[in-house]
Amino acid sequence: MSKNTGYEEKLKKSGLKSTKSRKAILDILIKSNQPMAAEQIFIALKEENIDINLSTVYRTLESLENIDMVTKINIMDDDRMLFEYNMLGHRHYLICIGCKKILTIQNCPLGSYEKELENETNFAILGHKLYLYGYCSECQITQTNNK
Ligand SMILES: [Zn+2]
Ligand SMILES: [Zn+2]
Structure with missing residues (x-):
């Protein structure tokens, strides 16, 4: 039930396939409207009965970050990264x-x-x-x- 928010176009342009996990993660980030940790995204996916494991969540976030669709925010002194849809x-x-x-x-x-x-x-x-x-x-x- 992913609404078209224009990101499929962006995915296509960047040469990344709009896979189920990419779309699901982008949907979650857009809906949440604020930065989320990978674990929070993982839990949100679970709640929507979308079966993607945590390492795939990390990998997907990384690939989306590489094409600037997702921004990574580093909270100061540790490895707690937050991700947000880059708007x-x-x-x-x-x-x-x-x-x-x-x-x-x-x-x-x-x-x-x-x-x-x-x-x-x-x-x-x-x-x-x-x-x-x-x-x-x-x-x-x-x-x-x-x-
Ligand atoms: Zn606090
Ligand atoms: Zn302002």
């Missing part, structure tokens, strides 16, 4: 390093700055991404207790 546009996230919780920031703080930059540099700016890292209120408590 132009405005995306702002608050990411908790402790529990990987992600909040989407609705207000765009960069609108007027973009205009300034465009005037200064003659760029036609299409979008931006902003990731803010830190600890959520619950994880701040855990941090202090561990010290």
Whole structure:
């Protein structure tokens, strides 16, 4: 039941076949509308009764990253990678390093700055991404207790 969001065209152009696993993973990422860890994608696939094992999820994400359809976000100091569907546009996230919780920031703080930059540099700016890292209120408590 994959809706056509234009990504099949992109897959074709990049020379990758739109396999079941590629489509399923792209569908999940698009639906979630925020970055996900491979394990979360794996669980979401399971919930939709799509049978793809975790190593295939990793491999598929890698191939999609190679053609820039998926962006990998590295959360600072460890190997917890998050993946998101690579869309132009405005995306702002608050990411908790402790529990990987992600909040989407609705207000765009960069609108007027973009205009300034465009005037200064003659760029036609299409979008931006902003990731803010830190600890959520619950994880701040855990941090202090561990010290
Ligand atoms: Zn947290
Ligand atoms: Zn913005």
